Amino acid sequence: MLHPEMVxxxxxxxxxxxxxRLDHAEGASKPLRSRPEPQPRGAKVHGNRPIDQAEAAARFxxxxxxxxxxxERLWDLRQKRDREMHHIxxxxxxxxxxxxxxxxTLTHLDEYLDQxxxxxxxxxxxxxxxxxxxxxxxxxxxxxKDHGAKSLIKSKSMLTEECGFRPxxxxxxxxxIETDLGERIQQLDKEDPSHVVVPAVHKLRTDVAKVFxxxxxTDPDNSDVHYLAEAQREATRxxxxxxxxxxxGGNFVVAETGTFVVCTNEGNADLSGNVPKLHIxxxxxxxxxxxxxxxxVFVRLLSRSALGSPMTQYTSHFRSPRKGGEMHVVLxxxxxxxxxxxEEFWTSLKCIRCGACMNTCPVYRRSGGLSYGATYSGPxxxxxxxxxxxxxxxxxxxxxxxxxxxxxVCPVKINIHEQIYAWRRELVKRHDVPLVKKAAMKAAGExxxxxxxxxxxxxxxxxxxxxxxxxxIYNGLDAWGKHREVPxxxxxxxxxxxxANRGGEQ
Amino acid sequence: xxxxxxxxxxxxxxxxRVDRPVPHVPMFDEDPPASLLSAFKDSLERMGGIFLAPPxxxxxxxxxxxxxxxxxVVCSTVPELSGSRDIATVGATQELADVDFAIVRAxxxxxxxxxxxxxxxxxxxNALAYLAQHLIVLLDxxxxxxxxxxxxRRPEFRERHYASFHTGPSATADIEGVLIHGAQGVRxxxxxxxxxxxxxxxxxxxxxxxx
Ligand code: SF4
Numbered sequence: 001m002l003h004p005e006m007v008x009x010x011x012x013x014x015x016x017x018x019x020x021r022l023d024h025a026e027g028a029s030k031p032l033r034s035r036p037e038p039q040p041r042g043a044k045v046h047g048n049r050p051i052d053q054a055e056a057a058a059r060f061x062x063x064x065x066x067x068x069x070x071x072e073r074l075w076d077l078r079q080k081r082d083r084e085m086h087h088i089x090x091x092x093x094x095x096x097x098x099x100x101x102x103x104x105t106l107t108h109l110d111e112y113l114d115q116x117x118x119x120x121x122x123x124x125x126x127x128x129x130x131x132x133x134x135x136x137x138x139x140x141x142x143x144x145k146d147h148g149a150k151s152l153i154k155s156k157s158m159l160t161e162e163c164g165f166r167p168x169x170x171x172x173x174x175x176x177i178e179t180d181l182g183e184r185i186q187q188l189d190k191e192d193p194s195h196v197v198v199p200a201v202h203k204l205r206t207d208v209a210k211v212f213x214x215x216x217x218t219d220p221d222n223s224d225v226h227y228l229a230e231a232q233r234e235a236t237r238x239x240x241x242x243x244x245x246x247x248x249g250g251n252f253v254v255a256e257t258g259t260f261v262v263c264t265n266e267g268n269a270d271l272s273g274n275v276p277k278l279h280i281x282x283x284x285x286x287x288x289x290x291x292x293x294x295x296x297v298f299v300r301l302l303s304r305s306a307l308g309s310p311m312t313q314y315t316s317h318f319r320s321p322r323k324g325g326e327m328h329v330v331l332x333x334x335x336x337x338x339x340x341x342x343e344e345f346w347t348s349l350k351c352i353r354c355g356a357c358m359n360t361c362p363v364y365r366r367s368g369g370l371s372y373g374a375t376y377s378g379p380x381x382x383x384x385x386x387x388x389x390x391x392x393x394x395x396x397x398x399x400x401x402x403x404x405x406x407x408x409v410c411p412v413k414i415n416i417h418e419q420i421y422a423w424r425r426e427l428v429k430r431h432d433v434p435l436v437k438k439a440a441m442k443a444a445g446e447x448x449x450x451x452x453x454x455x456x457x458x459x460x461x462x463x464x465x466x467x468x469x470x471x472x473i474y475n476g477l478d479a480w481g482k483h484r485e486v487p488x489x490x491x492x493x494x495x496x497x498x499x500a501n502r503g504g505e506q
Numbered sequence: 507x508x509x510x511x512x513x514x515x516x517x518x519x520x521x522x523r524v525d526r527p528v529p530h531v532p533m534f535d536e537d538p539p540a541s542l543l544s545a546f547k548d549s550l551e552r553m554g555g556i557f558l559a560p561p562x563x564x565x566x567x568x569x570x571x572x573x574x575x576x577x578x579v580v581c582s583t584v585p586e587l588s589g590s591r592d593i594a595t596v597g598a599t600q601e602l603a604d605v606d607f608a609i610v611r612a613x614x615x616x617x618x619x620x621x622x623x624x625x626x627x628x629x630x631x632n633a634l635a636y637l638a639q640h641l642i643v644l645l646d647x648x649x650x651x652x653x654x655x656x657x658x659r660r661p662e663f664r665e666r667h668y669a670s671f672h673t674g675p676s677a678t679a680d681i682e683g684v685l686i687h688g689a690q691g692v693r694x695x696x697x698x699x700x701x702x703x704x705x706x707x708x709x710x711x712x713x714x715x716x717x
Pocket of ligand 1: 350351352353354355356357358380406409410411412413414416
């Protein structure tokens with residue numbers, strides 16, 4: 001189907017046009033080169049038992065090539081985001097608008113969902129409602145059964161990950177083919193996505209070469225990225241052409257027009273939505289916004305925050321089925337309406353899944369998304385995962401240094417680090433905190449509530465830190481010293497300095 | 507109780523009791539670029555798109571003719587150029603899988619981002635813009651708006667079934683951040699500025715068409 005002489009005709013030219021390396025979309029500003037090293041696997045999941053994020057992170061850190069590439073790549077995205085932000089004089093105003101639009105919508109969510117449903121129906125879209133993951137999967141299965149569909153091409157959707165959609169479909173005998181390159185790599189490797197925007201970001205090119213050699217028959221010794229991507233394109237295209245149905249998620253839903261919007265860089269949502277006759281979109285109820293004029297604010301923020309590009313290569317608006325086609329939208333709750341009632345956490349529903357908080361998070365960059373053992377990782381994951389299962393994800397709110405960088409980059413101004421801190425308090429109240437952390441926090445809490453004792457303790461702790469042998473600081477009981485080098489203690493506490501230099505206690 | 511009612515009831519029971527009015531969104535257009543076309547060109551090239559400069563005199567379509575000269579299958583939806591496959595005779599979308607070049611006209615473009623908007627009216631068959639190996643887009647310079655705020659006031663978003671901003675070609679950097687064009691969709695996207703009413707040998711004056 002591909003004419004050999006056409007392949008790659010424009011490609012090299014496009015990547016180094018006029019001697020400049022293009023860095024739009026997900027491209028890095030500088031090429032990264034790594035040496036082969038086996039890929040560390042993610043967190044071990046045992047039913048409902050608390051995920052040991054620290055254990056998986058330690059294994060990631062113990063693989064220096066992976067840790068370095070991951071850290072540099074994500075920091076590169078963070079820097080490109082900063083560059084974009086400085087290009088837009090109204091950046092802070094856009095963030096405030098985005099936050100205000102989302103808060104308005106969330107406080108009128110029932111009305112806007114109602115409006116969307118009416119408009120979408122009038123446009124010829126079938127609208128379904130799913131209380132939870134199981135109902136979502138049942139509904140989609142039902143639609144596929146009605147059409148005798150046996151294969152489905154889909155574009156990346158965190159909601160379907162949340163619903164365990166692929167395993168469900170596998171058990172129902174329906175073949176699901178991911179069309180996003182990163183997500184396809186993860187599917188072929190039987191791994192979950194490790195990042196909401198770049199699902200295979202934790203893998204080296206040699207890891208991908210191994211997966212493709214085992215699954216689509218590429219040369220195991222060739223880890224050239226262009227070769228690998230081309231091989232995947234050629235292997236996936238016949239599956240796309242033969243699929244019975246297509247599935248997408250939705251980044252935004254416009255109540256006023258009954259439209260849903262999907263943003264991708266590969267155009268794979270457009271293939272999924274436009275090649276087969278049947279198009280199903282699974283969308284979380286919090287994705288709704290009131291009007292088209294609001295959409296402009298979010299489209300301007302999304303890719304700039306995510307990848308540091310002005311826009312995703314494709315921003316597609318589906319308002320009604322095409323001629324001869326059929327379109328279904330499944331609106332999914334799965335805990336969202338309940339989260340709306342959590343006074344400290346409801347604004348986490350403003351999230352547009354740009355991943356900026358992950359790219360900037362020092363813990364995420366060094367531990368890899370799979371160490372969280374959850375669909376949502378990184379700072380936003382720490383907030384929403386415990387709402388799915390407070391016991392299983394009880395360790396996660398502790399995987400943060402609370403430095404606030406996530407809050408600073410969030411395009412919808414979620415107070416992420418404050419909510420992470422709020423979860424720690426909440427988990428202590430619910431007795432869902434691991435014992436060692438509990439004892440340490442209790443002591444700290446008592447100390448922090450008495451300023452005089454705190455100052456004495458700090459002074460003596462610093463003296464102790466300066467003189468104690470390493471094994472006392474870095475032992476099994478000290479969770480803090482486990483994965484960190486404890487900073488060198490200052491010669492003088494700030495309080496003592498203040499007393500000496502600014503004179504007198506008030 | 508249906509799931510729908512269940513969910514809406516749960517939302518109503520949990521709605522935060524705070525007052526958040528709907529904000530007004532400005533147009534952010536106080537400082538427009540001197541030339542929308544050259545701003546568009548810069549943004550397009552940054553996103554990996556190719557800007558085809560029409561020659562000062564002679565055949566305006568020459569850059570396109572050069573591009574498609576060696577192609578086996580060319581599918582055009584514009585009157586300015588005819589391809590080797592007539593889109594009107596294409597039945598199933600899958601029949602477009604062997605198209606080397608697709609030639610279409612954009613509804614409009616956005617200077618801020620270098621995007622062109624393509625809808626079902628421009629494409630005839632939506633999949634054409636994704637299954638073809640390369641995409642060539644004709645754009646009337648009069649159809650460029652300054653930014654996305656203006657873009658979303660356009661009628662296309664209320665009238666068309668499907669409307670997609672294309673901002674450069676299909677791209678990915680999912681493997682170690684290395685940029686690849688043509689992950690699943692088109693390997694290249696070229697834009698040629700050419701007015702809608704352009705006629706090589708004008709026989710009668712034509713009205714400029716806007717939609
Ligand atoms: S919490 Fe904010 S920064 Fe993080 S993914 Fe969501 S919108 Fe992006």
